[in-house]
Amino acid sequence: MIEIIKKEDCTGCHACYNVCPKECITMEHDVEGFLYPNINTKKCIGCNLCEKICPIIHQEKVDNNPLAYGCHNKNEEIRSQSTSGGIFTLIAEHVINSGGIVFGAEFDENYNVRHNSADDILGIEKFRGAKYVQSKIGDTYKQVKQLLKEDKMVLFTGTPCQIGGLKSYLKKDYCNLICQDIICHGVPSQYVWQHYKNLISKDRNIKKINFRDKSTGWKKYSLKLEFIGGRSYEEVGNENAYIKGFIKNLYLRPSCYECAYKTLNRQSDITLADFWGVEGILPNLDDNKGTSLIFINSDKGKFLFDKIKNDVVYENVHIEKSIVFNPCAIKSCIYNKKRDLFMDNYKDNNFTDFIYELTEDNPNSKLFIFIKKFMFEIKSITKIILYSSK
Ligand SMILES: Cc1cc2nc3c(=O)[nH]c(=O)nc-3n(C[C@H](O)[C@H](O)[C@H](O)COP(=O)(O)OP(=O)(O)OC[C@H]3O[C@@H](n4cnc5c(N)ncnc54)[C@H](O)[C@@H]3O)c2cc1C
Ligand code: SF4
Ligand code: SF4
Ligand code: SF4
Structure with missing residues (x-):
């Protein structure tokens, strides 16, 4: 039976939760707001499947030859609503138009983030846009397995550890499964996000949240909350306390500081990212409206990219050059020594002042x-x- 000795060794991928034949694992929040498996030992039959399936205990090595491209969706409206170049929507639309199902991260009714599925074009809108909070996988791996057995095409999107969890749970490769991951900075705590979101919204009802609003440009993006009744809150990312704390690694999941998925040889078929530094590397693709960096990691990924190419502006690039400004592709975030201080005290302090104090930035200087x-x-x-x- 699975036992978590070090929090860094659990990504919260939910593979153990999905595999347990007795459903005796529940995923419960720790005090920081991250989900970990909790076992009801009275129901447990000791089959050890949870331990066998854990992708951190049994790590998978991939030997492939990924290709990299800088690109963006030709549809400017979709691109403006997306985090980088709007490539996710093109991939998802292709899968839906081929009769498939798409899994991704959406906001729930409390603006927490969870994984869900969609089987039509309208349904994939909720997955559009990066949400800087850990998404709860729930029983989506079980749903994916069922759909694959029914010969449905499935696109599963998420962080590299979520793709690792799914692949480990499925145990074998399915030709009708496509996996798309991201270059991943790390994921913030759901409790910290809820605390901040409640401070900003006060008692107003939220209509929409965009972590990467592009009205001030892709490179100087804003966090924007729109409220029912017309008001909104908007602040540029490098001044916004929540984004600042995220970037400075104050409230990431412990596993993100020792991430087992930092590599260019990935388990997914396609990897999506922001093409940071595009102005110096592929200047023709730099218009400050959002450029994606895409890795094609497998034959399935190549097949899919060929299908969407007509709707994409793209240029190829050497993969190592493409990540010069995106260290999160291959390196874990540095542990912020003030993380514990933040986690223990953020509820009793003015959130913005506390973040500025701990990140030692004086925004007025x-x-x-x-x-x-x-x-x-x-x-x-x-x-x-x-x-x-x-
Ligand atoms: C937590 C997080 C950290 C990231 N860190 C980096 C980074 O360090 N460097 C970098 O270049 N890019 C990073 N990205 C990826 C980048 O911001 C874009 O999401 C990616 O380039 C896709 O953009 P798009 O325009 O093609 O599509 P979009 O429509 O913007 O992308 C939506 C896709 O992101 C997925 N998604 C959204 N939120 C989550 C979530 N919380 N958990 C799992 N999947 C989610 C959706 O399921 C969907 O597949 C990060 C994304 C997230 C969510
Ligand atoms: S399977 Fe995933 S959630 Fe379960 S212990 Fe391992 S890393 Fe954690
Ligand atoms: S040992 Fe088997 S029954 Fe017990 S928690 Fe793990 S998977 Fe479930
Ligand atoms: S940094 Fe690593 S452990 Fe953290 S969410 Fe991303 S892939 Fe998972």
Whole structure:
């Protein structure tokens, strides 16, 4: 029976929860707001399937030869509603139009994030846009297995650890399954998100949340909450406390600091990401409206990309060069030493002030902004020179 000794060793993928034949595993929040398996030992028959299925205990190594492209959807409306270049929607539309089912992350009625499925074009809208909170998988792996057995085409999208969990649960490869993951910074706690969301919305009813609103541009995106009745709250990402705490790794899941999925050899068929640094690497694709970085990891991924190519503006790029400004592709986030201090005290403090205090940024300091920009430019130029000479 599965036993979690170190929190870093559980991604919350739900594979054990889905596999238990006696349904004696429940996924429960710890004090920080992350889900972990909890076993009802009275019902457990000791079959050990949960331990055998855990993708962290039994790690899968992939040997492939991924290709990388910079690209964006030709449909400007979809692109403007998407996080980067709107490629997810094109892939999902192809699967739906082929009679398939799409799984992805949506907001629930309380604006927590969970996985769900869609079988029509309208249904995939709810998955559009990155949500910077860990998504709850629930019993979606079981649903996927059932659909695959019925010969349905299935597209499963999620973080690399969620794809790892699904693949481990399924045990074998299905030709009718396509998996799409992301380059993943890490996932914030559901409790921290709920706390922040409630502070911002007060008693107003939320109509829509966009973590990556592009009205101020893709590179200087905003977090936007729209309320029923017409009001809205909007703040640019590098000033918004929630985004700042996320980027500075103050409230990520413990497994994200020691992520087992940081590699260019991925279990998914396709990987999607923001093409950070596109202006220096593929300048023709830089228009500040959102450019995707896409890895094609398998023959299935290649087949799918060929199907959507006519609707995409794209250029190929050397994979190592493509991730120069996206270290999260291959490296875990650095553990923030103030994380515990934050987690223990955020409810008793002014959220924004506390984040600024712990990240040591004074947003009003012109010198601070100047130094940050200067350092960024120097770093960018050095990296481009280094990689261009490869
Ligand atoms: C938590 C998180 C961290 C990320 N970190 C990075 C990073 O460090 N570097 C980088 O380049 N890109 C990162 N991305 C990916 C990037 O922001 C875009 O999601 C990706 O490029 C797809 O964009 P799109 O325009 O094609 O489609 P969009 O429509 O914007 O993408 C939607 C897709 O994201 C999935 N998704 C949304 N929220 C979640 C969630 N909470 N959990 C699992 N899946 C989710 C949906 O199911 C759907 O497949 C991250 C995304 C998330 C959700
Ligand atoms: S299967 Fe997933 S949720 Fe279960 S213990 Fe392993 S990593 Fe955690
Ligand atoms: S050992 Fe078997 S019955 Fe017990 S929790 Fe694990 S999967 Fe369920
Ligand atoms: S950083 Fe790694 S462990 Fe954390 S959500 Fe992403 S893939 Fe999973």
